[in-house]
Amino acid sequence: MNFFFRVLTAIYAVIAAVLSALVMISPFSDKNLMKNFLDWADVTLYRSDKYNVVVFLLGLVLLLVNLFILFSGLRFKRVNKYICFKNDSGQVRVSANSVESIALGLARKSRSVREAKSKVRFKNETVEILMKLSVYPDTHVPNLSRLLQNQIKDAVESMTELHVSQVDINIEGVHAAPADKE
Amino acid sequence: MADNGSYITENDEMLVTDEALAVIAGMAAMEVSGVAGMSTGFTGGLAEVLGRTNLAKGVKVLSRDGVTTVDIYVIVKYGVRIPEVAFEIQEHVRANIENQAGVVVDAVNIHVQGVDFSGVKEEEN
Numbered sequence: 001m002n003f004f005f006r007v008l009t010a011i012y013a014v015i016a017a018v019l020s021a022l023v024m025i026s027p028f029s030d031k032n033l034m035k036n037f038l039d040w041a042d043v044t045l046y047r048s049d050k051y052n053v054v055v056f057l058l059g060l061v062l063l064l065v066n067l068f069i070l071f072s073g074l075r076f077k078r079v080n081k082y083i084c085f086k087n088d089s090g091q092v093r094v095s096a097n098s099v100e101s102i103a104l105g106l107a108r109k110s111r112s113v114r115e116a117k118s119k120v121r122f123k124n125e126t127v128e129i130l131m132k133l134s135v136y137p138d139t140h141v142p143n144l145s146r147l148l149q150n151q152i153k154d155a156v157e158s159m160t161e162l163h164v165s166q167v168d169i170n171i172e173g174v175h176a177a178p179a180d181k182e
Numbered sequence: 183m184a185d186n187g188s189y190i191t192e193n194d195e196m197l198v199t200d201e202a203l204a205v206i207a208g209m210a211a212m213e214v215s216g217v218a219g220m221s222t223g224f225t226g227g228l229a230e231v232l233g234r235t236n237l238a239k240g241v242k243v244l245s246r247d248g249v250t251t252v253d254i255y256v257i258v259k260y261g262v263r264i265p266e267v268a269f270e271i272q273e274h275v276r277a278n279i280e281n282q283a284g285v286v287v288d289a290v291n292i293h294v295q296g297v298d299f300s301g302v303k304e305e306e307n
Contacts, residue, residue: 082293085265087265087268087269087272089269089272089273089276089289089290090251090252090272090289090290090291090292091289091291091292092264092265092268092269092272092291092292092294093291093292093293093294094264094294095293095294095295095296097295097296098257098258098294098295098296098297099297101296101297101299102260102297105260105297105299108299155260155261158261158263159258159260159261159262159263159264159297160264160265161263161264161265
């Protein structure tokens, strides 16, 4: 999610908040207040040409933002979820999930890893793996990372015959609980 | 699915439904070593919870205009070479369907949905 998108979402949230607040207030507020507001809007906005343009542009901008958010929402789903090879008998599709579970299984076998999450992306026939780990205390992180990176790279390459371009390791936390695994 | 999901072989006598082909394919796929199980989607899992055993689990057969494609969703065992296992499944499924049903399969697509780690020992680090 880029910065621009965040700003748009923030603007949208504000607009939605204001609208919902107005809706909540409307049953309890003075009838005249709403009426006065509508009259004012009628006079200033709809009776003058200058404001007509402004209102139209405002609506147009909102519509465009709306469409942008809608389509970007659709676009996000089209991440490469699998990688495909073809042979004479048909296609073989290896899902990102299966590569993730190879990496996860290896990480969980290690005694120093408490929790692991993994994310896999396929990029031009190569695999990028991101591991998020939380580890137990007394772990030598550089050693653990090196070991896991090599293990994961070897395992994924031998199982899928794809090239692993990078294995990133994020250490997200160190947990104080002593290692219960024997 | 064309032809009511049914299939006409070269004799024009026998009808084999897609469902029957799916059962044959599912059983054939399970026989290949390196296959830990078939992967059902969400609905398949639901059907299983409700007590329907499904031999055609994780298999989709589509015959349209005389072209039959089989899609197989598998979970493989850790450590196997996926391209080799996939090729074996493809050959085995194709051979079984052709032998048992006499239907020519045009493509067998393998979808590897997961890797099974059970049976792999914990290691010292």
